[in-house]
Amino acid sequence: MLESEAVLEVITPGIQSLIQDLGRFGFASVGVATSGAYDRSALMCVNEALGNPAGTPGIECLLGGLELRAFRNVKVALVLPGQPSAELIDLQPGDTLTIPRVKRGLRSYLAIQGGLRVDSVLGSSSTDTMSGLGPAPLATGDVLARSTTIPADSGELADSASPTAAAQHRARRPSDEGNPRSDLSQSIDVIANLGTTHSTPGSVEALHTGTWTVSPVSSRVGMRLTGPNLGLAADGEHRSQPVICGTIQAPGGGELIILGPDGPTTGGYPVVGVVADHDLSRLGQLRPGEPISFTVRHNTAVSP
Amino acid sequence: MATLDVHRYGDTAVFIRCEPSQAALIAETCRQQFPSAADAWCGDGSVLVQFREPIVDAASLVREIQQLKLPATQVSANSVVTLPVTYNGPDLEAVAQESGLSVAEVVACHSTAEYRVAFCGFAPGFAYLYGLDPRLILPRRASPRAEVTAGSVAIAAQYSAVYPRSSPGGWHILGTCQSELFNPLQARPALLMPGLTVRFEAK
Numbered sequence: 087m088l089e090s091e092a093v094l095e096v097i098t099p100g101i102q103s104l105i106q107d108l109g110r111f112g113f114a115s116v117g118v119a120t121s122g123a124y125d126r127s128a129l130m131c132v133n134e135a136l137g138n139p140a141g142t143p144g145i146e147c148l149l150g151g152l153e154l155r156a157f158r159n160v161k162v163a164l165v166l167p168g169q170p171s172a173e174l175i176d177l178q179p180g181d182t183l184t185i186p187r188v189k190r191g192l193r194s195y196l197a198i199q200g201g202l203r204v205d206s207v208l209g210s211s212s213t214d215t216m217s218g219l220g221p222a223p224l225a226t227g228d229v230l231a232r233s234t235t236i237p238a239d240s241g242e243l244a245d246s247a248s249p250t251a252a253a254q255h256r257a258r259r260p261s262d263e264g265n266p267r268s269d270l271s272q273s274i275d276v277i278a279n280l281g282t283t284h285s286t287p288g289s290v291e292a293l294h295t296g297t298w299t300v301s302p303v304s305s306r307v308g309m310r311l312t313g314p315n316l317g318l319a320a321d322g323e324h325r326s327q328p329v330i331c332g333t334i335q336a337p338g339g340g341e342l343i344i345l346g347p348d349g350p351t352t353g354g355y356p357v358v359g360v361v362a363d364h365d366l367s368r369l370g371q372l373r374p375g376e377p378i379s380f381t382v383r384h385n386t387a388v389s390p
Numbered sequence: 391m392a393t394l395d396v397h398r399y400g401d402t403a404v405f406i407r408c409e410p411s412q413a414a415l416i417a418e419t420c421r422q423q424f425p426s427a428a429d430a431w432c433g434d435g436s437v438l439v440q441f442r443e444p445i446v447d448a449a450s451l452v453r454e455i456q457q458l459k460l461p462a463t464q465v466s467a468n469s470v471v472t473l474p475v476t477y478n479g480p481d482l483e484a485v486a487q488e489s490g491l492s493v494a495e496v497v498a499c500h501s502t503a504e505y506r507v508a509f510c511g512f513a514p515g516f517a518y519l520y521g522l523d524p525r526l527i528l529p530r531r532a533s534p535r536a537e538v539t540a541g542s543v544a545i546a547a548q549y550s551a552v553y554p555r556s557s558p559g560g561w562h563i564l565g566t567c568q569s570e571l572f573n574p575l576q577a578r579p580a581l582l583m584p585g586l587t588v589r590f591e592a593k
Contacts, residue, residue: 111442115417115431116517116572116580117510207574217514219574277400326511326518328431328438330403352433352511360400363444 090203090231093160096224097182100151103224105202108141110210110219114351120331121214121347124306124370125167125193132163132197135172143204143211144197145224150187152196152224156180160232161199167191167371191371203231216307216348273379274369275362276334284324284336284356289316293334293358294382298342302374306348309369311378315340318356326352332361332369344369393456401444404455406437410508410520412460413437414584419460432509432584434518470587473552475501475543477592479563481531485545489525497592499523500543500564505550505588510580515554515572517582522550534560541567543590550590552582 096103106129109122123129123146130140145152150166156177163172164183168191177183185194204211204221213220278290285293298313316336328351329335335343335355344361345353346369359382361369372378394416399405408416413432420430420439430439445451477497486493505521522545530546535558538544542553544561553559554571567590571581582588 111428113514113579114429114440115421115510115584116582117512117514118579208579219514277398279397279399279405325434325436326509327433327436328405328509330400330438330440332400350511351431352509360403362400363402 089234091234092157092229093198093232094154094156094177094230096226096228096230097153097155098151098226099224099228100147100149100153100185102148103152104146104148104213104215105143105204105221105224106146106212107143107210109347110208110212110214113208114328117351118208118219119214119216119348119351121210121212121220121306123195123212124347125195125367127367128165128167128193128195129197131165132172132195133201135163135174136161136197136199138197138199138201142197142201144195144202147185147194147196148192150185150194152185152194153182154184154230155182157229162196163199164194164196166194190373192373193370198230198232200232200234203233212347214348215305216350272368273381274365276359276380276382277362277384278359278382284318285358286318289318289336289358290382292316293380297377297379298340300372300374300376300378304374306346308346308349309344309372311342311344313340313342316342316358318358324354324356326354327357329353329357330360332363332366333357334359334361346370394458396452396455398445398448398452399438402442403438403440404445404448404451406439406455408435408437410435411506413509414507415460416458417584419458420455423458433511434508470589471581472589472591473543473567473569474593475565475567475590477501477543477565479543479565481544481562482564485526485528485562485564488528491525496526496564499526500545500550501590501592503590505590507582507584507586507588508549509584510582513554513557514574515580515582517551517571517580517584517588519550519582519588520548521588522548528562530560531562534558538563539566541569541571543567554580 106123109120129144133142158179160177162175165172167188207219278285296314298311301310303310331347333345336358337355395407397405417430417432417437428440428442482493486496503521503523505519507517508520510517538553538559540555542563543565544563546561552567
């Protein structure tokens with residue numbers, strides 16, 4: 087039996103603060119998106135810093151501005167966009183914590199030691215902004231509870247012992263090892279999959295060399311990009327095919343759509359590539375107005 | 391049996407191109423045969439098998455899926471879902487006009503056909519149904535509605551569908567169905583799953 091205790095109150099949620107874990111799997115066949123943290127490496131980072139299982143639900147805060155007040159002693163971990171490590175913060179009753187407005191990147195992640203206690207829907211506590219599944223976005227006055235026992239099904243276990251001395255201060259993001267993932271300006275690795283997409287050698291070349299701009303009409307459902315035309319034949323309607331987070335669609339003109347975690351499970355636009363798994367987290371940090379370019383790789387060139 | 395047409399898709403998934411009538415069965419079989427897969431689901435003549443991590447030995451996986459033995463029939467194929475429909479939709483007249491049928495003929499065409507869930511998408515529980523009478527095949531409405539109410543029974547192109555919840559939509563609305571199509575609190579949340587047979591019954 088799970089026990090829980092109220093630990094934090096939401097004073098103001100900022101633009102958008104959502105509960106997210108590592109996603110809702112197994113129901114795509116009936117149209118349910120995976121959802122989950124957009125920057126998965128950041129959520130895993132804050133959980134690891136606290137000794138929580140990697141998939142423990144945390145808060146994904148868009149652009150900052152979330153303000154919380156503690157009811158009791160609680161240890162939290164925070165990682166701002168692009169930061170290589172989490173900051174551990176001890177809150178006393180009455181203390182407030184504000185996630186700062188971020189000047190680069192988009193999404194900050196906050197976890198609490200023991201994990202947020204949130205009802206799960208179809209195996210996940212994630213908020214799906216498209217379908218409305220999962221908890222409502224955080225609102226002023228919401229009370230956040232902490233699990234006093236860790237649910238067994240909340241994901242792969244991190245080191246279950248209490249955090250080591252090093253982790254108390256700095257927990258490196260898992261994806262940082264040997265690779266500067268935190269550099270938000272790098273190009274995004276894409277796998278073109280000529281056999282399964284509508285790509286042509288010309289469109290692959292155009293995708294590899296062009297630069298696009300992230301449109302303001304972007305969300306967890308999909309990121310719209312404007313830029314050069316890929317030169318694909320406009321041959322009308324396409325049959326709906328299954329799609330995943332990171333699928334790059336070319337609806338026409340110079341526009342591209344990269345599907346996000348709350349995106350649809352099937353789609354009819356031509357597909358020109360799929361973002362490599364290791365770059366999905368960085369996608370979640372790209373701001374409207376910023377340039378984005380792609381490095382097209384073939385599967386054999388992508389190390390696991 | 392011919393081998394399946396299998397390709398890699400990104401670095402975490404495998405894409406299978408197939409006969410539309412086989413897609414639901416292939417997805418179901420993949421879910422059973424590859425328990426390490428996060429999920430497998432179908433579109434219109436295609437299936438995706440997704441893993442939570444990048445696939446390490448993709449060549450072997452592709453070979454294994456190429457050789458996949460499909461059961462003769464889908465477990466769910468014998469299940470029939472009957473949906474009672476009140477044919478009172480705002481587009482009945484327009485559909486009758488465009489198809490050259492009377493309203494009564496449109497209702498008869500739609501409610502006597504036998505449908506099969508081809509795939510889902512758009513929203514949780516939204517099922518694209520094959521089997522529409524060819525006389526009712528029309529392009530989507532020129533301007534989509536900002537809100538189509540939950541339970542609306544609609545047609546567009548070669549498909550019919552029931553909107554599980556209110557949402558924007560560009561399909562032609564023929565009627566209303568009171569059945570609960572999606573309940574996230576159930577272990578099997580969707581009433582209409584790929585492969586199921588569906589009939590509409592005029593109330």
